[in-house]
Amino acid sequence: MEFSIRSLAPQKAKAGCLVLGVHVAELGKAGRQADKAAQGALRRVLAQGDLAAKAGATLLLQRLPGLAAERVLLVGLGERKEFGLGALRDALRGAAQALREIGARDAAFYVADLAPPGLGLPAVLRHAVLGIRDVFYRFDQLKTQKKAPPPALATLTLALASGPVTLQAQAALKEAAATADGVDLARTLGNLPPNICSPAYLAEEARKLARQFSLGLQVLERKDMEKLGMGSLLSVAQGSRQPPKLVVLRYRGGPAKQRPLVLVGKGITFDTGGISLKPGAEMDEMKFDMSGAGSVLGALRALAGMRAPVNVVGIVAACENMPDGQATRPGDIVTTMSGQTVEILNTDAEGRLILCDALTYSARFDPAAVVDIATLTGACVIALGHVASGLFANDERLSDQIRAAGEEAWDRVWPMPVWEDYQEQLRSNFADMANIGGRPGGSITAACFLARFTPKLRWAHLDIAGTAWKSGREKGSTGRPVPLLVRLALRLASGRTGKA
Numbered sequence: 437m438e439f440s441i442r443s444l445a446p447q448k449a450k451a452g453c454l455v456l457g458v459h460v461a462e463l464g465k466a467g468r469q470a471d472k473a474a475q476g477a478l479r480r481v482l483a484q485g486d487l488a489a490k491a492g493a494t495l496l497l498q499r500l501p502g503l504a505a506e507r508v509l510l511v512g513l514g515e516r517k518e519f520g521l522g523a524l525r526d527a528l529r530g531a532a533q534a535l536r537e538i539g540a541r542d543a544a545f546y547v548a549d550l551a552p553p554g555l556g557l558p559a560v561l562r563h564a565v566l567g568i569r570d571v572f573y574r575f576d577q578l579k580t581q582k583k584a585p586p587p588a589l590a591t592l593t594l595a596l597a598s599g600p601v602t603l604q605a606q607a608a609l610k611e612a613a614a615t616a617d618g619v620d621l622a623r624t625l626g627n628l629p630p631n632i633c634s635p636a637y638l639a640e641e642a643r644k645l646a647r648q649f650s651l652g653l654q655v656l657e658r659k660d661m662e663k664l665g666m667g668s669l670l671s672v673a674q675g676s677r678q679p680p681k682l683v684v685l686r687y688r689g690g691p692a693k694q695r696p697l698v699l700v701g702k703g704i705t706f707d708t709g710g711i712s713l714k715p716g717a718e719m720d721e722m723k724f725d726m727s728g729a730g731s732v733l734g735a736l737r738a739l740a741g742m743r744a745p746v747n748v749v750g751i752v753a754a755c756e757n758m759p760d761g762q763a764t765r766p767g768d769i770v771t772t773m774s775g776q777t778v779e780i781l782n783t784d785a786e787g788r789l790i791l792c793d794a795l796t797y798s799a800r801f802d803p804a805a806v807v808d809i810a811t812l813t814g815a816c817v818i819a820l821g822h823v824a825s826g827l828f829a830n831d832e833r834l835s836d837q838i839r840a841a842g843e844e845a846w847d848r849v850w851p852m853p854v855w856e857d858y859q860e861q862l863r864s865n866f867a868d869m870a871n872i873g874g875r876p877g878g879s880i881t882a883a884c885f886l887a888r889f890t891p892k893l894r895w896a897h898l899d900i901a902g903t904a905w906k907s908g909r910e911k912g913s914t915g916r917p918v919p920l921l922v923r924l925a926l927r928l929a930s931g932r933t934g935k936a
């Protein structure tokens with residue numbers, strides 16, 4: 437779908453559909469203009485109470501007199517005094533769903549009336565593009581039958597009833613379209629089945645990005661990892677026929693002297709649990725265990741696509757966690773790249789085992805900050821559900837920046853402690869540490885494990901186990917936290933603080 441911004445009087449817009457926001461029975465500026473041209477037709481409809489009060493409700497009207505557009509889609513914004521970013525997102529999704537169902541080929545969406553207090557037009561444009569692209573995303577390349585027909589809507593004008601289209605607005609549109617491309621990539625990588633999306637496939641995908649956007653690329657193979665002493669990562673990979681890959685993608689958009697943001701993604705392309713085998717129910721969802729890696733590739737695609745003035749290194753640690761005659765046993769002790777030893781008491785706690793070596797490796801890029809992204813623990817889903825990702829950090833300023841980026845992107849996170857007090861749960865009688873800390877605070881002890889490998893780095897960890905995908909009827913990857921990562925990279929490069 438093509439997006440553009442134009443300044444255009446609503447009554448004159450010759451679109452298949454006009455989209456107008458309505459606070460409980462109260463038209464916005466564009467709506468009032470259209471209503472005047474239609475001699476009060478919109479107000480009469482609203483007076484009948486056919487548009488439900490909640491944000492995201494929609495009502496489709498056909499061929500109103502005085503309007504050039506064929507249809508008008510009214511979209512509810514809820515109560516004006518309750519209107520915020522959450523309601524805006526609901527309204528955008530509602531409108532997008534309605535636009536997907538109707539036959540209009542083009543639409544003019546009057547976005548300026550949708551700005552909640554304190555939110556500028558550029559931010560509304562970003563949310564509009566991301567929300568609409570999210571609803572129009574499809575993954576049906578592996579279906580041969582009963583495919584839904586492609587949506588008719590081909591062009592969408594983000595319209596302003598008055599005033600000029602600013603350079604800032606144009607930049608926001610470009611940024612959002614590139615971010616949506618990154619989200620799409622992350623979603624598709626997540627949705628692909630594990631017999632297609634293998635570690636080699638992720639490396640090939642990185643190669644494609646490197647070619648398309650002239651990024652630096654390095655793919656470390658098993659023998660390279662052996663030389664580096666990545667005994668922990670290799671111990672996870674050894675039970676699989678699929679060779680592990682450690683992918684390093686570099687985007688240099690900022691000044692040469694600017695230290696990079698390093699993003700490290702967990703790329704377990706399938707997690708059976710290994711010898712500590714998982715139960716069968718819903719095990720298929722462990723194809724999404726590479727979502728952290730997918731989000732790193734998605735964020736790089738987004739930042740490179742918008743030519744963001746930032747330096748970012750993406751590291752993808754990719755392998756498969758399988759049971760096998762060669763697989764790691766519970767009780768095995770491995771030596772990590774850092775030199776610390778780990779007693780593997782549960783082979784299903786494999787994410788931290790690959791991330792610890794990738795984090796040690798990340799130090800060579802002299803990072804301004806390192807953020808790892810991982811579907812790390814079921815415990816995080818218990819703690820925060822499917823709304824917020826877990827945020828763990830050893831640096832308060834970085835933590836604040838990430839929180840703020842998450843709020844801005846409506847891709848929210850919530851801080852959790854990484855206190856020393858939890859470390860003792862990782863005690864081992866036979867090695868420097870165990871790879872599990874028992875049931876209490878499971879997502880925290882997982883973060884505490886990682887913290888032992890980042891003492892000299894400004895580091896944060898995002899546990900996206902509850903947010904990277906949806907289960908049930910809507911099963912599929914969400915592409916989170918690509919929107920957050922993009923905002924974070926832009927914020928860090930522009931030097932804003934978390935409180936700003």
Ligand code: BES
Nearest residue numbers: 782784785786811812813814815872901
């Ligand atoms: N990939 C899983 C975490 C996970 C589980 C994410 C369910 C989303 C839904 C991870 O590798 C894992 O298996 N973690 C274990 C850790 C435990 C053995 C300490 C878990 O959460 O059960």
Ligand code: MN
Nearest residue numbers: 707784785786
């Ligand atoms: Mn696991």
Ligand code: ZN
Nearest residue numbers: 704707725787
């Ligand atoms: Zn896992």
